[in-house]
Amino acid sequence: MDVTDFPDDLVETQAAWNATYDALAAPRPHDTTALRRRLLLLSAQLWWHPYWATAPCMPAARSELRRLARTHGVARAA
Numbered sequence: 587m588d589v590t591d592f593p594d595d596l597v598e599t600q601a602a603w604n605a606t607y608d609a610l611a612a613p614r615p616h617d618t619t620a621l622r623r624r625l626l627l628l629s630a631q632l633w634w635h636p637y638w639a640t641a642p643c644m645p646a647a648r649s650e651l652r653r654l655a656r657t658h659g660v661a662r663a664a
Contacts, residue, residue, distance in 0.1 A: 592651055596635050600655035603628040 606628060610621040641647040 592647075592654065593635075593637055596632070596637050596651065597655055597658055599628055599631050599635070600651050601658050603632060604652075604655055 603625065606621055606625045609615055610618065610625060615621060638644060638647075
């Protein structure tokens with residue numbers, strides 16, 4: 587299995603995590619409690635996703651997932 591063969595739901599979850607993190611990091615975020623709870627929920631979903639049981643090299647795969655989700659989020663925004 588190639589490191590870049592991520593399931594779509596995993597990439598979308600990472601993109602949602604990135605968006606939530608960015609919203610929380612923005613100046614004067616609204617409803618920080620809800621954002622923190624969402625970030626925690628998304629973190630758990632990312633960490634315990636079944637894909638990681640088959641990942642060849644977890645640190646490299648997690649890094650690649652973050653990179654892919656950033657470009658995925660940029661492509662959706664454009």
